[in-house]
Structures are given as structure tokens and as C-alpha cells.
Amino acid sequence: MLHPLKTFSRGGIHPAYNKFSADRPIEYGTVPERLLIAVNQHIGRPLEVLVKKGEEVTRGSLLAKSSGFVSSNLHAPAAGKVEKITRFPQLGGQIGETIIIKTENPGQSLKEILDSETPQSLRLDALEKEEILKKINEAGLVGMGGAGFPTHVKLSPPQEKPIDHLLINGAECEPYITCDHRLMLERSAELTRGMLILQKLFGGVPVTIGIEDNKPDAVKAMGEALAGKRGLSVAALETKYPQGGEKQLIKAILNREVPSAGLPMDVGVIVQNVATTLAVYEALVYNRPLMERALTVSGNLIKNPGNILLPIGTPVSFIMNRFEIDAARVRLLLSGGPMMGRASFSFESPLTKTSSALLFFDGDYVHRRRENPCIRCGSCIDACPMGLPVAQLTESIKGNLIAAHAKGDIMDCIECGSCTYVCPADRRLVQWMRVGKSIIRREN
Amino acid sequence: MPENRPVFVDSSPLGRAGESTRKIMYTVSLTLVPALGVSVWMFGFEALRVLLLAAVFCVGIEFAAFRFSSFKIDSLDGSALLTGILLAMNLPANAPWWLILVGSLVAVGLGKLVFGGLGQNIFNPALVARVFLLISFPVQMTSWLKPGAVDGSTGATPLGILKTEGAGALAQTDLLHLAVGQMGGSLGEVSAIALLLGAAWLFYKKYITWEIPVTFMGAVLVFSGIFYLINPAQYASPLFHLFTGGVMLGALYMATDMVTSPLTFKGKLIFGIGCGFFTALIRLFGAYPEGVSFAILFMNAFVPLLDRYFPDKKFGVLKNE
Numbered sequence: 001m002l003h004p005l006k007t008f009s010r011g012g013i014h015p016a017y018n019k020f021s022a023d024r025p026i027e028y029g030t031v032p033e034r035l036l037i038a039v040n041q042h043i044g045r046p047l048e049v050l051v052k053k054g055e056e057v058t059r060g061s062l063l064a065k066s067s068g069f070v071s072s073n074l075h076a077p078a079a080g081k082v083e084k085i086t087r088f089p090q091l092g093g094q095i096g097e098t099i100i101i102k103t104e105n106p107g108q109s110l111k112e113i114l115d116s117e118t119p120q121s122l123r124l125d126a127l128e129k130e131e132i133l134k135k136i137n138e139a140g141l142v143g144m145g146g147a148g149f150p151t152h153v154k155l156s157p158p159q160e161k162p163i164d165h166l167l168i169n170g171a172e173c174e175p176y177i178t179c180d181h182r183l184m185l186e187r188s189a190e191l192t193r194g195m196l197i198l199q200k201l202f203g204g205v206p207v208t209i210g211i212e213d214n215k216p217d218a219v220k221a222m223g224e225a226l227a228g229k230r231g232l233s234v235a236a237l238e239t240k241y242p243q244g245g246e247k248q249l250i251k252a253i254l255n256r257e258v259p260s261a262g263l264p265m266d267v268g269v270i271v272q273n274v275a276t277t278l279a280v281y282e283a284l285v286y287n288r289p290l291m292e293r294a295l296t297v298s299g300n301l302i303k304n305p306g307n308i309l310l311p312i313g314t315p316v317s318f319i320m321n322r323f324e325i326d327a328a329r330v331r332l333l334l335s336g337g338p339m340m341g342r343a344s345f346s347f348e349s350p351l352t353k354t355s356s357a358l359l360f361f362d363g364d365y366v367h368r369r370r371e372n373p374c375i376r377c378g379s380c381i382d383a384c385p386m387g388l389p390v391a392q393l394t395e396s397i398k399g400n401l402i403a404a405h406a407k408g409d410i411m412d413c414i415e416c417g418s419c420t421y422v423c424p425a426d427r428r429l430v431q432w433m434r435v436g437k438s439i440i441r442r443e444n
Numbered sequence: 445m446p447e448n449r450p451v452f453v454d455s456s457p458l459g460r461a462g463e464s465t466r467k468i469m470y471t472v473s474l475t476l477v478p479a480l481g482v483s484v485w486m487f488g489f490e491a492l493r494v495l496l497l498a499a500v501f502c503v504g505i506e507f508a509a510f511r512f513s514s515f516k517i518d519s520l521d522g523s524a525l526l527t528g529i530l531l532a533m534n535l536p537a538n539a540p541w542w543l544i545l546v547g548s549l550v551a552v553g554l555g556k557l558v559f560g561g562l563g564q565n566i567f568n569p570a571l572v573a574r575v576f577l578l579i580s581f582p583v584q585m586t587s588w589l590k591p592g593a594v595d596g597s598t599g600a601t602p603l604g605i606l607k608t609e610g611a612g613a614l615a616q617t618d619l620l621h622l623a624v625g626q627m628g629g630s631l632g633e634v635s636a637i638a639l640l641l642g643a644a645w646l647f648y649k650k651y652i653t654w655e656i657p658v659t660f661m662g663a664v665l666v667f668s669g670i671f672y673l674i675n676p677a678q679y680a681s682p683l684f685h686l687f688t689g690g691v692m693l694g695a696l697y698m699a700t701d702m703v704t705s706p707l708t709f710k711g712k713l714i715f716g717i718g719c720g721f722f723t724a725l726i727r728l729f730g731a732y733p734e735g736v737s738f739a740i741l742f743m744n745a746f747v748p749l750l751d752r753y754f755p756d757k758k759f760g761v762l763k764n765e
Binding site: 010013015016093175247251257258259260261262331332334336337338339340341342343344345365366368372373374375376377378379381386387388392409412417418420421422423424425426428430431434 | 452453454455456457458459460461463464465467468518521523561562563564651702703704705707708751755756757758759760761
């Protein structure tokens with residue numbers, strides 16, 4: 001490539017990427033015996049559960065409905081009977097209300113289910129904006145990169161924030177995770193149509209998909225799929241964590257800085273994840289609610305890491321059986337990547353709309369050392385993509401002496417974890433920043 | 445629910461880059477080996493004796509503090525060893541053992557532990573000890589072994605000659621000899637080239653950045669150069685100032701000490717310029733022939749202010765208020 005690759009201007013790290021499953025096509029999973037569907041998988045108002053114990057549901061039945069604008073519907077991924085509604089440990093570590101469904105056809109392949117659903121002809125120019133948003137809202141779409149923010153809300157910026165560019169986040173900068181990579185390779189045509197739908201929503205603004213250059217095949221595949229489509233383009237990005245952070249992605253591709261305490265729409269941009277964009281396509285073309293997702297199963301305990309499409313609500317133990325993981329050896333179960341994912345304590349916790357990966361590690365991966373004194377080496381500050389004086393901020397949080405001028409800085413932290421990753425003194429910097437955020441939130 | 449559960453529930457990130465305080469401290473210590481080698485070559489066994497005593501005393505004192513205090517100190521984290529080595533590099537090769545012991549007590553005790561241990565001290569511990577010894581024991585601290593002298597004869601440093609006899613007495617000094625280290629001085633002052641060699645590795649490892657060394661040396665060159673241009677008969681050349689005394693050791697190892705130097709870009713620039721300016725000022729007009737340690741200690745005191753008032757640019761903020 002002749003010109004230098006795009007990237008964000010300051011901070012960032014280069015962790016070991018370990019993308020072992022990059023060459024594994026996405027397999028079709030099967031329907032497990034039981035689906036455990038967490039009621040609240042999104043950011044926003046809690047849902048209103050519509051089903052009762054003993055009730056029969058079919059694929060696509062509305063299990064719980066949104067109770068406001070910032071909320072997101074929940075559907076049954078497979079036919080079955082509601083066994084019970086109970087509180088159950090989730091992948092994030094919290095205990096949440098969960099609808100347990102005993103499925104009608106356990107073992108049925110998702111391929112069989114998906115093949116039976118027929119697309120309807122979709123004429124883009126005939127679509128109204130309201131209709132697109134309504135369908136996205138009804139389908140219960142949320143940001144599938146990990147945040148879980150309702151997609152229809154993100155796609156409805158207020159009048160005074162005009163949007164002039166859409167970005168699709170295909171950076172996938174987290175180590176191990178490869179599901180978006182595979183989606184870009186295997187479903188580039190559908191992804192392109194999803195991008196066209198989003199483009200339509202904002203009156204034909206340019207749409208750019210940003211992909212890190214450690215996925216050259218994805219850059220090529222998307223380039224071919226987008227060729228000849230007006231306003232659609234690919235941006236190859238330098239491989240650097242956190243390239244896929246919303247603010248970093250906007251800086252890299254458009255050289256715009258989202259202002260402190262602001263949102264992407266403040267600089268006229270909306271960012272959507274690759275999987276979410278595909279879900280938009282499916283919601284419009286198949287009328288299909290968000291009921292399954294592709295995820296990466298990897299870690300240092302797996303002989304055959306892979307990518308798999310599974311119904312939401314599939315318990316971890318089902319995936320462990322399929323990938324032949326010995327439960328006795330697992331010492332760390334991560335949902336999401338090692339930089340921002342969550343460690344989980346139960347093998348029965350179910351997948352949610354935001355589970356991009358399940359990673360299984362043995363004891364070798366885990367090293368716990370106590371925090372040592374800060375030697376002011378400045379590594380955390382150099383690594384911080386937000387340019388925050390992390391060392392001083394965390395000291396003030398630890399001493400519970402947060403200065404008024406430091407509050408904005410703390411709230412600007414994107415929790416990417418780069419600081420903790422590089423700290424030679426094993427200080428738990430991003431963890432302290434989270435503590436600081438919660439202190440400030442409580443004060444307000 | 446199954447019996448076997450994941451044991452570790454931690455918050456992300458779960459991987460680490462693999463750096464550690466120990467690794468940094470021991471790496472910095474190792475990069476001083478070339479300079480120490482030159483010292484031993486110049487001053488023989490005496491240099492080795494000073495080095496070993498300082499290292500053993502400093503680590504021993506921190507270990508003792510760990511035994512008798514309530515707060516946790518990792519006396520083997522390498523920071524005490526590094527302080528000991530740097531203290532030795534600030535001492536003449538014929539320093540008596542008790543001088544080294546007093547210096548170690550001041551460095552580790554007054555310089556570091558009273559502030560709360562590693563990372564909490566404002567002033568560079570080795571320099572606190574050097575200045576303490578220089579003021580308290582001026583005779584012992586300014587009797588310099590002649591390089592390569594087997595008979596133990598002593599003489600002045602080039603800077604000492606400059607101060608007492610003027611620039612004319614230095615007419616025959618060869619800059620190359622100064623750069624290699626063939627001159628009187630403390631252990632770490634002798635070889636500029638060996639220090640640069642060690643520091644090159646630190647640059648490569650990103651343990652030090654260019655800002656402080658470059659501005660420090662640049663400021664020394666500029667300020668001494670101005671006076672050299674005004675009157676070359678009275679003032680020594682800027683290159684003489686760069687290669688003599690503690691400028692190399694100070695700019696590469698002392699002023700860049702992580703704990704006592706600024707964290708921000710502008711802070712580092714101002715810190716480096718300040719160090720160089722005050723070094724030149726003391727050398728040219730002060731009572732002491734050498735001013736590096738005073739200059740660095742003086743600038744150390746400004747570090748919290750520099751960090752506070754010259755922050756780096758934050759993302760999404762056009763201009764820091």
C-alpha cells in the first residue's frame with residue numbers, strides 16, 4: 001500500500017492478537033435442549049415480560065417488549081415451552097431475570113431453520129425512513145459489538161445533529177475475536193445491502209467500513225462487494241488497539257475528534273458494528289428479529305477454535321460440549337475479548353445479543369500479582385488513546401480526592417484497558433477509573 | 445449446576461504486556477555496565493570497591509527498613525540497587541567506606557523512604573546523597589583519583605581546573621580524551637561515550653524518551669556557547685562543558701529518573717531546559733565547579749507543578765483550559 005494506513009493519533013497498544021480462528025468459517029450451530037434467555041440484554045429501560053410459565057412459544061414470538069424508546073424487544077429463537085422465569089447468573093457476572101425455554105426440536109440445525117425462511121423482495125427506493133426504523137425497533141436490534149445500545153435509538157439522532165457520514169466498525173481490534181472478520185468474508189454481499197439500507201436512512205450520506213490491515217482478505221472482499229456502489233467505501237486501518245473504539249475509529253477514518261463528554265453524532269457521524277449492520281439487513285429483508293448471532297470460541301484451552309452461529313440463550317456448557325472443552329481445566333471463562341470482556345463464574349450462563357466471543361483459558365493465562373507502587377514511568381499516559389493523565393487520576397481516585405477539574409477526564413475514559421495492560425507496577429488502572437466513574441455518577 | 449467452575453473472576457483487561465518494575469530497574473542497572481567498565485579501567489579496583497559497597501549498603505538499608513517498618517517494601521525490586529549504583533557513580537573512586545555508608549543512608553532513608561518509599565519521593569535519591577556529602581564532606585568528595593594512576597595520586601577534575609585556573613589552563617586538553625573518559629572525576633562522570641551506549645538501549649526499550657536528555661544537553665550547549673562566543677579566552681567551549689562533569693550522566697540517567705521527572709511532553713521540555721540552564725549558570729558563575737546535581741534537584745521541585753500546569757492534549761479537547 002502506498003499511502004500510510006489510517007489510525008488514531010495518540011496512544012494505543014499492540015497486544016498479542018492470537019486470532020487463531022481467523023480461517024475457520026462460521027459453522028451453523030444447533031438448537032440446544034434449553035434456551036436461557038436473559039430478559040435485559042440491552043442498555044436502557046427494562047423490558048416487560050409477556051410470557052408465562054407453561055406457555056408455548058414459536059420461533060420469533062415476542063417474549064418481552066420494550067417499555068419505552070430506549071429499550072429493545074426480545075424474541076424466542078426457537079419453538080418450545082416456557083419452563084420457568086427465574087433469576088439466573090449471566091455472562092457479565094450479574095444475576096438477571098431469565099426466561100427458560102424447553103425447546104421443541106433440540107438438535108435441529110440452524111441452517112435448516114434459516115433456509116426455511118424466505119427473503120422478501122426489498123425495493124430500497126420505496127422504503128420510508130420511518131418504516132426502516134420501525135422494523136429495526138421491532139426486531140430488537142442492539143449494538144452487537146458489546147455495548148448493547150438499542151440500534152433504533154442510535155439511528156435516530158435529534159434534528160439539530162445532522163449526520164453526514166456513517167461508519168461501519170469492522171476493526172475487530174480485540175485479540176482472539178474473529179466473528180466480524182468471518183462475517184465480512186462470508187457475507188459481504190448482505191453486509192453491503194445492510195450498508196445501503198443505513199445509507200438510505202440518512203439520505204445517501206457516504207458509508208465507510210473500517211477494517212484493520214491484519215485482515216487483508218476482509219479488506220479485499222469488502223472492496224469487491226462495495227465496488228460500484230455510490231458512497232460506499234473501505235478504509236484499511238493500522239492494526240492497533242483500540243482501533244475499534246468509536247471515537248478512535250472516527251478519528252482514524254475522518255480525522256474528527258468527538259468532543260469531550262460528547263457523542264459521535266456531535267461530529268456528524270454514527271458508527272455501527274458489522275454484525276449489527278447484518279442484523280439490520282435481516283430485519284428488513286427477512287423480517288427476522290435478532291435471535292442468533294455469530295461468535296468466536298477460542299482461548300488457550302481449545303484444540304479447534306472456531307466461529308459459530310448460535311441461538312441467543314444457548315448456555316456455555318452446550319458450547320463446551322460442542323468444542324470438547326474439559327470443564328475441569330478451565331480457570332477463566334471470558335465473554336468478549338481479553339481487553340474489555342467480562343470474566344464469568346458459571347458454565348450455565350447463556351449467550352446474549354452482545355456475546356461476540358467465549359474464551360476459555362487454563363491457569364497459565366491467569367497471573368495475579370499485587371499492585372506495586374507507581375513509579376511514574378508514564379506508560380499508561382503514553383498508551384491512553386484519550387490522552388488522559390491516568391497515573392494522577394487513579395491516585396486521586398484511590399485517595400478519594402477527585403479534583404473538580406479531573407471529573408471530566410475520568411468520565412472521558414473509554415475503559416479500553418490499555419493502561420492496565422502496559423503498567424509495569426501491575427496497577428489496576430482502568431479498574432480504578434471505573435471506580436472513579438461510579439463515584440462521580442453517584443454524586444450527580 | 446456443575447461442580448467445576450471457573451476459578452478466577454476478574455475484571456478486564458486480563459492480559460498484560462509483561463513489563464514489571466523489576467525488569468525496568470534491572471535493565472537500567474545493566475545499561476550502566478559499559479560506563480562502570482570504563483570507571484574500573486580508569487580507576488582500577490578502587491572503583492569496583494565503591495560500586496559494591498554502595499550497592500550492598502543501599503539494598504541492605506532498604507531490606508532493614510522492610511524488616512522494621514509496617515509498610516511493604518520490595519527490597520529486591522531493583523530500585524535500591526539502582527540507587528546504589530547511581531550513588532557510586534556520583535562518588536570519587538577513593539571514597540572511604542564510611543562516606544559511602546553515610547551516602548547510602550541519606551539516599552535510601554532521606555531521599556526515598558521518608559517520603560513513603562518507591563515512587564513517592566520528590567527528589568532523586570542518589571543526588572540528594574551526593575549533595576549532602578558534597579556539603580558535609582567537601583574534602584573527601586573532591587579528591588579525585590587521577591585516571592590510570594596506580595600510585596593513588598589525586599588531581600582536580602577538568603571542571604575544577606577551569607574554575608580555579610581559568611580556561612587558559614585547559615589549552616592542551618583533548619576533547620576525544622574527555623569523551624572516552626580519560627579524566628579525573630566521579631565514577632559515572634568519566635566516559636560520555638559509554639553512557640551514551642547504555643542510554644541507547646534505554647531509548648530502544650522506551651524506558652527514557654528524547655525530550656529531557658536533548659533539551660538538557662541542548663540548553664547546556666546554548667548557554668555555555670553564548671558565553672564562549674562572547675569571550676573564548678575566559679569561558680570554555682560548549683563541547684568541553686558537554687563532555688566533562690556530570691552532564692551526560694545527569695541528562696541520560698539522573699534527570700530521566702521516572703519517579704522525579706515530569707510526565708507530560710511540555711513538562712519534560714521545560715524540565716530539561718531548566719536543568720541545562722542552571723547547570724551552565726552554576727558552572728559559569730557559581731562557587732562550585734559542577735552544577736548538574738544542584739540543577740536537577742532544583743528542577744525536581746518543580747515537577748508536580750509542571751505536570752499540573754502543562755498537561756498533554758486530551759482527545760476531544762481543542763485546547764486544555
